[in-house]
Amino acid sequence: MMNSTAEMVHLTIDGMPVTVPKGTLVIEAARRVGVMIPHFCYHPKLKPDANCRMCLVEIEKMPKLQTSCSTPVAEGMAVRTATTVVNNAHKSVLEFILANHPLDCPVCDQGGRCDLQDFSHEYTPTTSRFIEVKRIFQKEYFSPLIETQMNRCVQCLRCVRYCDEVMDVKALAPSGRGTMTEIKHFTSHQLDCEFCGGCVQICPVGAITSRLSMYEYRPWMVKRADTVCTYCGDGCQITIQTKNNELIEVNSAYGAGRNNGDLCARGFFGYHVTTHPDRLTVPLIRQEGRLVPTTWEEALGYVAETSVMLKLSQGSDAFAGLIGTRCTNEDLYLFQKFMRLAIGTNKLDSSVRYGYINTIRALRLGLGVTRWTVAMEDVVAADLLLLVGTNITETNPVTGLRVKEAVKKRRATLLTVETAQPAVEKTSNITNLAHHHVTARPDQFQAVLVGLVKAVIEQGMADPDLAQKAPDYVRWLTEMTAALSWSVIERASGARAQAMQDMAAALAKGKRTVILVGQALLRSPSGYAASITLLDLLMLLGRHDQPGCGLAPLAEENNEQGAIDVGAVAGYLPGGLPVQDRAARELLTKHWTEDLPQGQPPTMMELLDQARQGTVKAMFIVGENPVGTLPPSAKAREALERLELLVCQELFLTETAKLAHVILPACSYAEKDGSFTNTEGYVQKVRRAIDPIGDSRPDWEILSGLATLMGYPLEYADAQEIAKELRSVVPGYGPLGPTPIPPKPVPAAVDRYQREGYRVEAPSRYGLADRPAETGTSLRLLLGQSLFHSGKLSTRAKGLLQIQSAGALSLNPADAAGRSLAEGDRVLVRNERGEARTTVHLSERIPQGIAWFPDHFAQEMTGLLDCTLDPVTKVPSFHCATVEVVKE
Structure with a gap:
């Protein structure tokens, strides 16, 4: 986006005048007038390197040809790109490249979309003066997912630079000199990195390709559909390429979507989950105890x-519904409408209840909004970023890239409060880039945040205007934090007072401050209280309502924000408004011509309790798996087994679906149309890439058909018709996409919070218990997300399983040494609730006293977990447990 305040420069390119901002490169200015200068090493994401020499141009008053990819424009510059001298230079460069390039276009996967192929047709003579023997690199096994053919490499180093500059991984490096330069990975073993696929996408020739789609197609054989990745809340736009209704490849182009072409391993290599052979393809009904x-x-x-029959005999409140947030907005909207109108109950909830709702409810309390007040552009433009419990590279990788861009390219100050600690490993660790880092215990982020609030107040860094506007609020915060000694905060948080004080001092210097909150905090026992405390911190610094500043929760699933927006959450109506909101109810009644159910609805865990007690007799579960997600101590299985009717709409036979009376096969995102709303509130189109697998149907279509058979027609021609209704029902929904307009804090809500709302959850926020020093040999087990998986859905993607097919218990080397454990040893993990067996992985990023395990493979580990509920939001917290780890 052009900066309107930037100094502008006037020049001509091939006689055509063009005006561009100062600092623009000649190759970029040429594109403005439709002149494409040939190049290999240049890419707009990367710093200029000028190593391929393909982009040479003539510039008036300069004696030699210049590389347009490294030459900035100047006032009055005259550039010529197609003179005889320039064309001869292009031919000479290509002659050098082709002197060693194999003539294997018929078998090269890049054939038909190769830059070298295109430029050769345009510039290369039919003969070559080079008679030397071609270089031959011996074929090496590179990785299970990425194939290399270094004989094709044109030595542009795009892949190396992308890995370093964008990903901050540094997994690739050039080896050798001159024509013998070869791109290799470090050490003698196979490539071991983040597998983002960036090197595959950015390679201009066929030197680096995907093994998942080798020899499968030519570009003109495939159909393409632009859609949105379903693995996390980042909302990356992807292009699915298909042939004969089979998924062939996924990629994303520069300039596409919120990800700007960047992807992670899940998005690039995880697409085969859609066509897994275990997909449900026909409806199943339980007969004589079996699903047939x-x-x-x-x-x-x-x-x-x-x-x-159940509704007539037991009433509407004998029903309940749960829906997963991997569904489209249209699915979610029709689900809540089905439950409220066709069934007649408010008893519905979604997987937003697993943690994301904590910060959304805090934002509504403190700022009067239910979404980010910043956009992704504000993350990149921030001068200060505070990350709390994000584990951002693993959970939201592309948002993590925006953080890296802000820090590495724009010199933003990065503060991290994470359980992970700085360490160099195969995947990038965001804490390695931090200017100030605090290692917090996994369930004690709140204690660190209280320390930051205390430090801001004690060091006199609070906004003086706030003390005049809300003296009682500031006085209360001062008194609450003064009652806590630093020694109590240190013992509770596991962090040093000086580290918190230094971080607070850095925080106070930020002018454009963005706080990113991740799953480790959102799903902790104090997730709601900690979210409110972060708002206290922003308000104390006077940053809560400033442009470019805000609190931004990161969603684990792709459409959690969409579920909030369309009202598929307990206690919320479409528009993210409370069920008691009179104006919202009147608007819905007008559009639906039907009165809405009354009463405050129970949440997910309360619904399961009601099912266990026999109050809820029937349940509709769409794309959600409480039995597989919640630990056995939550007794979800016992609850669902008591139901008289359990209906599941699913892709696979999950632990929950196995208990169902009826299973209805649903479509995946690749088989239906609709929209997803990413974590920042960006609404994007989902487009069908392949026909539905078997007899599966879109979720909204299933619900529509069921409602019609129940005598309450909810008939729609397609998903677009539902979206049209949704835009009329939710005020302001239309302008949210495709360009997100972040809402501004509501002044009345801010005033109400600073006048009286701040006392909410006061004991749990600033009433830290004095925690005794830890003794004994126990470890704190923490379940978390791996970079290569998302929930259990991705464990059915064959590409991702080639990277990570099982879980391992990650321990700090010091903890492992104290137990005589080495890499790969078998261990027994146990506590009073049970035991589990696994292998050991040593990792210096895991602090001492912590044992980390990926929750995608945690079926046995969940038996060790307890489940506690937040008293206000009713969010279940079940990701931590105290365990003993012994060698088998």
Whole structure:
């Protein structure tokens, strides 16, 4: 986006006048007038390197040809790109490159979309003066997912520079000199990195390609559909390429979507989950204790008839519904409408309840909004970033790239409060870039945040205007933090007072401050209280309502923000408004021509309790798996086994679906149209890439058909018709996409919070218990997200399973040495609730006293966990446990 305040420069390119901002490179200015200068090493994401010499141009008053990829424009410059001298230079460069390039276009996966192929057709003579023997690099096994053919390499070093400058991984490096330069990975073993696929996408020839799609197609054979990745809340735009209704490849182009072409391993290599052979393809109905295939007519008829009978005998509140947030906005909207109108109950909830709702509710309390007040551009433009419990590279990799860009390219100050500690490993660790880092215990982020608030007040860094505007609020914060000694905060948080004081001093210097909050905090026992405390911190510094400043929660699943927006969450109506909001209810009643159910709805865990007690008799579960997600101590299985009717809409036979009376096969994101809303509130189109697998149907279509059979038609021609209704029901929904307009804090809500709302959850926020020093040999087990998986869905993607197919218990080398453990040893993990067996992985990024395990493979580990509920938001917290680890 052009900066309107930038100094502008006037020049001509091939006689055509052009005006561009000062600092623009000649190759970029040429594109403005439609002149494409040939190049290999240049890429707009990377710093100029000028090593391929392909982009030479003539510049008036300069005696030699200049590389347009490294030459900035100047006032009055005259550039010529197609003179005889320039064309001869292009031919000479290509002649050098082709002197060693194999003539294997018929078998090269890049054939038909290769820059070298295109430039050769345009510039290269039909003969070559080079008679020397071609270089031959011996074929080496590079990795299970990435294939290399270094004989094709044109030595542009794009892959190396992308890995370093964008990813901050440094997994690739050039080896050798001159024509013998070869791109290699470090050490003698195979490539071991983040597998973002960036090197594959940025290679201009066929030197680096994906092994998942080798020899599968030529560009003109495939169909393409632009859609959105379903693995996390970043909302990356991807292009799915298909042939004969099979998924061939996924990529993302520069300039596309919020990710600007960047992807992670899940987005680039995880697409085969859609066509996994275990997909449910026909409806199943339980007969004599077994699930047997049936027709759609029989399955829907049975569900409709049983539901009507139960509704007549038990009432609408005998029903409940749960939905996963990997569904589209249209699916989510119709689900809540189905439950509220066709069933007649407010008893519905979604996987937003697992943690994301904590910060959303805090934002509504303190600022009167239910989404970010910043956009991704503000993350990049921030001069100070505070990350709390994000583990951002693993959970939200592309947002992590925006943080890296802000820090590495724009010199932003980075502060991190994470359980991980700085260490150099195969995946980039965001704490390595931090200017100030505090290592916090996994369930004690709140204690660190209280320390930051205390330091801001004690060091006199609070906004003086706030003390005049809200004296009682500032006085209360001062008194609450003064009552806590630094020794108590240190013992509770596991961090040093000086580290918190230094971080607070750095925080106070920020002018454009963005706080990113991740799953480690959102899903902790104090997730809601900690989110409010972060708002206290922003308000104390006077940054809560300033442009470019804000609190931004990161969603684990791709459409958690969409579920909030369309009202598929307990206690919320479409528009993210409370169910008690009179104006919102009147608007819905007008559009739906039906009165809404009354009463404050129970949340997910309360619904499961009601099912266990027999109050809830029937449940519709769409794309959600409480039995597989929650630990056994939550007793989700016992609750669902008591139901008289359990209907599941699913892709696979999950632990929850196995208990169902009827299973209805649903479509994946690759088989339907609709939209997703990413974590910042950016609404993007989801487009069908392949036909539905088997007899599966979109979730909204299943719900529509079921409602019609129940005598309450919810008929729509397609997802677009639902989206049209959604835009009329939710005020302001239309302008949210495709260009997000972040909401501003509501002054009345801010005033209300600073006048009286700040006392909410006061004991849990500033009433830290004095924690005794830890003794004994126990470790704190922490379940978290791996970079290569998202939930359990990705564990069915064959590409990702080639990187990580099982979990391992990560320990600090010091903890392992104290237990005589080495890499790969088998261990027994146990506590009073049970035991589990696994292998050991040593990692210096894991602090002493912590044992980390990926929750995607944690079926046995969940048996060791307890489940506690937040008293206000009813969010279940179950990712930590105290365990003993012994060698088998």
